[in-house]
Amino acid sequence: MSNKKDLKLRVKTVVGHMKGIEKMIDEDKYCIDIINQITAIQSSLRKISDQLLEDHLHSCVKSAIKRGDDEEVLGELMEVLKHRTQK
Amino acid sequence: MSNKKDLKLRVKTVVGHMKGIEKMIDEDKYCIDIINQITAIQSSLRKISDQLLEDHLHSCVKSAIKRGDDEEVLGELMEVLKHRTQK
Amino acid sequence: MSNKKDLKLRVKTVVGHMKGIEKMIDEDKYCIDIINQITAIQSSLRKISDQLLEDHLHSCVKSAIKRGDDEEVLGELMEVLKHRTQK
Amino acid sequence: MSNKKDLKLRVKTVVGHMKGIEKMIDEDKYCIDIINQITAIQSSLRKISDQLLEDHLHSCVKSAIKRGDDEEVLGELMEVLKHRTQK
Numbered sequence: 001m002s003n004k005k006d007l008k009l010r011v012k013t014v015v016g017h018m019k020g021i022e023k024m025i026d027e028d029k030y031c032i033d034i035i036n037q038i039t040a041i042q043s044s045l046r047k048i049s050d051q052l053l054e055d056h057l058h059s060c061v062k063s064a065i066k067r068g069d070d071e072e073v074l075g076e077l078m079e080v081l082k083h084r085t086q087k
Numbered sequence: 088m089s090n091k092k093d094l095k096l097r098v099k100t101v102v103g104h105m106k107g108i109e110k111m112i113d114e115d116k117y118c119i120d121i122i123n124q125i126t127a128i129q130s131s132l133r134k135i136s137d138q139l140l141e142d143h144l145h146s147c148v149k150s151a152i153k154r155g156d157d158e159e160v161l162g163e164l165m166e167v168l169k170h171r172t173q174k
Numbered sequence: 175m176s177n178k179k180d181l182k183l184r185v186k187t188v189v190g191h192m193k194g195i196e197k198m199i200d201e202d203k204y205c206i207d208i209i210n211q212i213t214a215i216q217s218s219l220r221k222i223s224d225q226l227l228e229d230h231l232h233s234c235v236k237s238a239i240k241r242g243d244d245e246e247v248l249g250e251l252m253e254v255l256k257h258r259t260q261k
Numbered sequence: 262m263s264n265k266k267d268l269k270l271r272v273k274t275v276v277g278h279m280k281g282i283e284k285m286i287d288e289d290k291y292c293i294d295i296i297n298q299i300t301a302i303q304s305s306l307r308k309i310s311d312q313l314l315e316d317h318l319h320s321c322v323k324s325a326i327k328r329g330d331d332e333e334v335l336g337e338l339m340e341v342l343k344h345r346t347q348k
Contacts, residue, residue, distance in 0.1 A: 011109045022098045031143035049125045056118035065326040152239040185283045196272045205317035212310045230292035
């Protein structure tokens with residue numbers, strides 16, 4: 001997995017933001033402000049997902065196709081792509 | 088904020104799942120499995136956001152409209168609704 | 175329904191773009207170009223949906239809450255908001 | 262392009278549904294009903310986009326990788342995947 005350090009940092013940042021959400025709920029902060037924070041976290045998660053997907057394309061998908069073993073890896077990829085847009 | 092306890096439990100669950108993601112990255116787990124986990128977390132986050140939105144409609148939006156003070160609260164609500172679908 | 179003329183113009187524009195998609199498929203255009211056109215159409219549809227939602231908030235939701243008849247209209251609104259993000 | 266006939270039929274169906282939306286707006290139908298129709302159309306569009314993407318993976322992406330010419334096609338693919346989730 002390339003850029004592992006960067007990925008882990010992004011994930012830690014999301015964990016920190018999620019703890020912030022917990023605090024906002026605890027302190028009865030305004031719902032709209034909490035919803036906007038969640039929307040920002042979802043955007044960060046999508047970027048982490050994009051980065052993993054890019055990694056996957058350039059490693060596993062590429063080598064599977066080169067081996068002529070593409071049916072399974074492309075089928076799996078389509079399932080992920082369908083679910084990503086329905087989250 | 089109604090059902091605060093339930094909301095906080097959901098948020099704690101997401102924090103736990105995010106730590107699981109960090110571990111998966113650390114252990115070089117298969118990218119597709121990590122992406123699917125992130126998609127599941129995004130779905131949980133959307134449910135938390137839905138719950139907060141429902142709360143907001145039945146409390147702040149309702150009372151603002153009853154006071155005749157709806158312009159700002161409805162404008163703010165639309166901004167949130169637009170961003171939620173673009174996350 | 176306010177700004178009906180504008181809404182109908184937007185819808186006609188989407189119909190025109192959809193006919194363009196049909197032509198692109200007919201002429202075996204590059205898949206990526208067709209997918210990008212569909213993404214643009216989805217964005218236009220979301221804006222039409224946003225406009226209708228804004229209209230609904232300022233008319234039906236507002237008057238129902240003023241009448242004290244909010245349970246059904248807010249329940250209905252939440253269902254729409256949940257489905258919009260799962261499309 | 263495989264299953265071209267099926268793709269064109271799906272696109273024609275969406276065009277028909279869009280004309281239905283125009284009629285609903287003309288007849289001042291209830292906003293929520295129109296919004297739900299638009300959500301259904303967005304779901305149909307996403308399925309057409311999925312089908313084109315699947316075609317693209319099994320044709321252009323696969324042959325480009327086999328030729329060793331993957332940088333551009335994978336970069337292009339990532340751009341589409343990023344935009345699809347932000348529509």
